[in-house]
Structure formats: structure tokens, C-alpha cells
Amino acid sequence: MENIFLYVLLFFAVVIFLSSFFTVKQQTSVIVERFGKFHSIRHAGLQLKIPIIDRIAGRVNLKIQQLDVIIETKTKENVFVKMKVSVQFKVIQEKVYDAFYKLEFPHDQITSYVFDVVRAEVPKLKLDDVFERKDDIAVAVKRELNEAMSGYGYDIINTLITDIDPDPQVKHAMNRINAADREKSAAEYEAEAQRIRIVAKAKAEAESKRLQGQGIADQRREIARGLVESVDVLNKVGINSQEASALIVVTQHYDTLQAIGSDTNSNLILLPNSPQAGSDMLNNMVASFTASNQVGEAIKQGSKKREKREQEERRSTWQQPPTAETPDEAPTE
Numbered sequence: 001m002e003n004i005f006l007y008v009l010l011f012f013a014v015v016i017f018l019s020s021f022f023t024v025k026q027q028t029s030v031i032v033e034r035f036g037k038f039h040s041i042r043h044a045g046l047q048l049k050i051p052i053i054d055r056i057a058g059r060v061n062l063k064i065q066q067l068d069v070i071i072e073t074k075t076k077e078n079v080f081v082k083m084k085v086s087v088q089f090k091v092i093q094e095k096v097y098d099a100f101y102k103l104e105f106p107h108d109q110i111t112s113y114v115f116d117v118v119r120a121e122v123p124k125l126k127l128d129d130v131f132e133r134k135d136d137i138a139v140a141v142k143r144e145l146n147e148a149m150s151g152y153g154y155d156i157i158n159t160l161i162t163d164i165d166p167d168p169q170v171k172h173a174m175n176r177i178n179a180a181d182r183e184k185s186a187a188e189y190e191a192e193a194q195r196i197r198i199v200a201k202a203k204a205e206a207e208s209k210r211l212q213g214q215g216i217a218d219q220r221r222e223i224a225r226g227l228v229e230s231v232d233v234l235n236k237v238g239i240n241s242q243e244a245s246a247l248i249v250v251t252q253h254y255d256t257l258q259a260i261g262s263d264t265n266s267n268l269i270l271l272p273n274s275p276q277a278g279s280d281m282l283n284n285m286v287a288s289f290t291a292s293n294q295v296g297e298a299i300k301q302g303s304k305k306r307e308k309r310e311q312e313e314r315r316s317t318w319q320q321p322p323t324a325e326t327p328d329e330a331p332t333e
């Protein structure tokens with residue numbers, strides 16, 4: 001019986017002795033209380049406490065933590081948006097006592113401050129400005145949290161606005177506006193490209209017409225030069241100008257008939273088609289030129305006669321003596 005009691009007493013002694021030792025993980029602080037009163041702060045490593053008298057009141061995490069806060073608020077134009085604010089914070093190692101004893105629910109405290117700042121800043125801005133100035137809102141949240149949480153032993157590392165989610169109808173309207181704007185830009189670019197193509201085509205056609213006209217002019221100039229040389233050659237052998245012109249017209253007439261006949265698929269018919277067609281054409285042209293010259297000479301003669309008559313009338317007007325003045329009547333006695 002005595003041996004059993006001794007073994008039990010020895011067992012409890014071993015348990016009490018082992019409970020005097022405890023370990024603290026890295027980046028963690030342990031609060032030790034003695035009879036319910038703060039005694040000490042223990043850091044990483046193997047630690048010793050008095051059994052029954054000392055106890056571990058709690059452990060404080062010294063790592064950087066992140067708290068995601070989702071807030072619903074409205075903008076200046078009464079558009080409701082949901083914002084996700086990520087707060088990165090940690091306990092200051094020198095202020096573990098304040099972090100453990102002064103603040104019981106740090107996450108709730110941080111969430112309240114984030115709500116307060118965001119709902120004070122966002123209603124001042126329009127929806128587009130909220131997206132553009134989200135960094136300014138994050139800075140304001142960090143500044144407010146640092147001022148409030150530093151007294152409780154917490155350091156705010158950073159605040160990030162990771163998501164801005166407007167109402168679905170608003171997002172749909174924004175997407176439609178963006179799509180319409182891009183379609184407008186695309187239409188403007190297409191119209192500009194079409195204008196450039198039209199201008200380039202017009203310039204090309206104008207250049208083609210100019211070169212074509214220049215070619216026709218050069219062709220006619222060479223034809224005229226060839227005709228002059230032909231007439232000169234024929235005059236040297238005793239053929240006068242009219243006979244030479246008739247011969248050239250007839251030759252060209254038959255050359256044309258030969259060119260038409262060489263194309264087997266041609267449906268062109270040249271009228272009149274007789275051996276005297278060239279000569280008749282020349283006679284008609286000469287008669288027309290003669291009549292035209294006679295009409296022109298008659299018009300010139302009429303103009304000269306009219307000018308001569310007008311000159312004579314002006315000359316007679318200049319040479320007419322002035323009219324004598326009528327003498328005053330003698331006064332009646």
C-alpha cells in the first residue's frame with residue numbers, strides 16, 4: 001500500500017515538473033500571469049514557469065496578418081458599389097502588452113475604422129473617379145488606421161483596394177458606352193481609310209488621263225508631222241497639195257478597212273463603204289472650209305465698214321462749229 005502511494009506521488013511530481021517547461025514558436029509571444037496578474041512576456045524558445053502559480057494567459061501572433069473587409073457604399077451620383085479593402089497589419093513586438101490587454105477583438109476594430117473612412121471618402125467621388133483614385137482612398141484608410149491602432153500596439157503595414165464592383169446594370173451600361181465609343185472610333189478610321197482610297201484612286205485616274213491625253217497629243221502631233229512630210233514628198237514629184245491630201249485620205253481609209261477586216265470577231269460596219277468614200281470626204285471637207293472662210297471674210301468686211309462709219313460720224317461731230325449766241329433784245333422805251 002505504501003509503495004502504491006509512493007508511485008502516485010512520484011507520478012504527480014513528474015507531471016508538475018514537466019508542466020513547468022513550455023515552448024514558444026518563432027514570431028510568437030506568450031503572456032504569463034501569476035495569480036491572475038500580468039507577470040512577463042516570453043518569446044521564442046524553451047521557457048520555464050512555476051507550476052500552479054504561473055499560467056499562460058495567451059499567445060500573440062507577431063506575423064503580418066491580412067484582413068479583407070467588404071463594404072457596400074454609394075458614389076456621388078448615387079451608384080452603389082461593393083469595395084474589397086485588404087488591410088495588412090501586425091503586432092508591434094515592443095507593444096505586445098497593449099495588444100493583448102487593451103484590445104480584445106482587433107479585427108472588429110479595424111473593420112469599423114475601414115467602414116468609417118470608406119463611407120466618408122467614396123460619396124465625394126463619381127464612379128469613374130473611384131476607379132481612378134482608389135489609391136488615394138487606400139492612403140486615407142491607412143492613415144486613419146495608423147492613428148487609431150498604434151495606441152493598441154498594432155502597426156498597419158498597408159491597405160489595398162483589391163476590388164470595386166458596381167451594380168450589374170451600371171456595369172452593363174459602362175460596357176455599352178465603351179463598346180459604342182470603340183465602334184465610333186472604328187467607323188472614323190474606316191471612313192478615313194475609305195477617303196484615302198478614293199483620293200488615291202482619283203489621283204491615279206487623273207494621272208492616267210493626263211498621260212493618256214499627252215500620248216494622244218503626241219500621237220496626233222506625229223501624225224500631223226508625217227502628213228506634212230508626205231505632202232512635201234508628193235509635191236516634189238509633181239503632185240499638188242489637193243491631190244496629195246486626197247491620196248493620203250484614201251490610203252488611211254483603206255488602212256482602216258484593213259484593220260477592221262483583220263479582226264474576225266468584229267461586228268463593226270463602216271459606212272459609206274465605197275472606193276470614192278475618201279475622195280468624197282475630202283471634197284466635203286474642202287467645201288466646208290471654203291464656205292467657212294467666205295463667211296468669216298464677210299463678217300470681217302462688215303465689221304470694218306461699221307467701224308469706218310462710226311469713225312466718220314465721230315469726226316463730223318468734232319468738226320461741227322459751235323452755235324452762235326442769240327443777242328439780247330433791246331429794252332422797250
